[in-house]
Amino acid sequence: MSLTLHVDGARWRDHLTHVAERTPGLVPVAKGNGYGFGLGRLARRTQWLTERGAATGQTWGDVLAVGTYDEISEVADRYDGSILVLTPWRPFGAAVEVDAALDPALSRRVIHTVSRVDDLAALLERQPDARYVLELLTSMLRHGFNAHELRSLGSLASGGTLEGVAMHLPLAQGSHLSQVQRLITDAISAGLPTRTLWVSHLTPDELATLRTSYSDYTIRPRIGTGLWLGDRGSLRVSARVLDVHPVERGDVFGYRSRTAPKSGHILVVSGGTAHGIGLEAPTGEQSLKARAATLARGGLDAVGFVRSPYSIDGKQRLFAEPPHMQASMLFVPAGAGVPEVGDEIDVRVRYTATTFDHVVISQG
Ligand SMILES: *Cc1c(COP(=O)(O)O)cnc(C)c1O
Numbered sequence: 001m002s003l004t005l006h007v008d009g010a011r012w013r014d015h016l017t018h019v020a021e022r023t024p025g026l027v028p029v030a031k032g033n034g035y036g037f038g039l040g041r042l043a044r045r046t047q048w049l050t051e052r053g054a055a056t057g058q059t060w061g062d063v064l065a066v067g068t069y070d071e072i073s074e075v076a077d078r079y080d081g082s083i084l085v086l087t088p089w090r091p092f093g094a095a096v097e098v099d100a101a102l103d104p105a106l107s108r109r110v111i112h113t114v115s116r117v118d119d120l121a122a123l124l125e126r127q128p129d130a131r132y133v134l135e136l137l138t139s140m141l142r143h144g145f146n147a148h149e150l151r152s153l154g155s156l157a158s159g160g161t162l163e164g165v166a167m168h169l170p171l172a173q174g175s176h177l178s179q180v181q182r183l184i185t186d187a188i189s190a191g192l193p194t195r196t197l198w199v200s201h202l203t204p205d206e207l208a209t210l211r212t213s214y215s216d217y218t219i220r221p222r223i224g225t226g227l228w229l230g231d232r233g234s235l236r237v238s239a240r241v242l243d244v245h246p247v248e249r250g251d252v253f254g255y256r257s258r259t260a261p262k263s264g265h266i267l268v269v270s271g272g273t274a275h276g277i278g279l280e281a282p283t284g285e286q287s288l289k290a291r292a293a294t295l296a297r298g299g300l301d302a303v304g305f306v307r308s309p310y311s312i313d314g315k316q317r318l319f320a321e322p323p324h325m326q327a328s329m330l331f332v333p334a335g336a337g338v339p340e341v342g343d344e345i346d347v348r349v350r351y352t353a354t355t356f357d358h359v360v361i362s363q364g
Pocket of ligand 1: 200223
């Protein structure tokens with residue numbers, strides 16, 4: 001039985017076009033679990049966006065970003081533009097193996113991310129016409145060149161096709177602009193032959209400021225979450241009630257033969273660890289005093305029950321025991337409304353960490 005992502009198709013597509021329209025140069029990001037939708041679906045949707053953009057003379061989605069070299073094959077035949085790989089190229093592993101196996105037409109669509117001096121030399125040696133962006137080290141300290149390394153590239157950066165400089169910024173904490181300005185200054189003083197800037201996590205206002213201050217630059221904002229998941233109201237996740245068992249205080253249930261702390265119902269619902277359904281911390285305050293008070297009230301989290309992401313009768317319910325592989329057991333205390341076998345219930349999930357059995361997009 002299924003954990004299902006329901007998408008209000010018309011509303012979702014409106015949101016996608018809205019984001020594209022207000023984000024010139026948009027580069028959609030499709031990586032990992034495809035933000036819950038799956039990589040293939042996002043690739044087709046990017047193709048759709050590209051065609052809509054082309055029809056109105058705008059550049060969106062002429063480049064799709066994937067996370068890894070292994071993901072190229074998931075998007076390549078559902079979308080026909082360039083594919084930027086966000087994980088920096090290295091002279092080992094998937095970067096080398098996948099790339100060598102691509103047919104030449106597909107290989108020309110790939111834009112590599114390069115973050116080390118030696119790697120640029122090694123890439124251009126293997127593939128003298130490689131397309132690439134140079135990643136600059138940001139305050140994230142993930143990957144990238146510092147100013148000194150950039151300057152040491154010298155004529156190396158005239159090899160292949162330099163498609164721009166890239167910076168991966170931390171999630172917004174105040175303004176990123178001073179950091180971006182410093183990095184652009186580094187790129188300019190290194191004499192890099194490019195005027196394209198690939199950025200992430202800038203607000204629409206920051207992007208607008210950047211476009212004004214660097215009007216000779218082309219800005220390419222890479223966006224995943226804000227694009228695919230930016231209108232949560234168009235998305236809903238449901239599970240099914242698979243079984244309902246009335247229990248009295250002291251009745252035994254589950255893999256661990258726990259006993260029910262009071263009367264109520266044990267529910268078996270679809271969705272488990274294989275879908276990414278995990279244990280969440282119980283609600284509310286964790287202080288000893290608060291726990292003592294909960295204990296005194298006979299609260300279930302006090303007896304070790306943990307909050308689940310499933311809602312029943314308007315409340316987020318507690319797991320009766322840790323989620324199983326494809327199903328979960330919940331405890332619903334007496335007094336609450338109990339759904340029937342087959343009913344749909346709402347689930348709150350992290351879309352980037354959930355594998356859905358079905359994605360249902362309403363048409364029209
Ligand atoms: C994932 C990723 C993005 C997109 O991030 P979102 O928060 O999903 O918009 C942009 N750039 C890089 C380098 C990434 O890895």
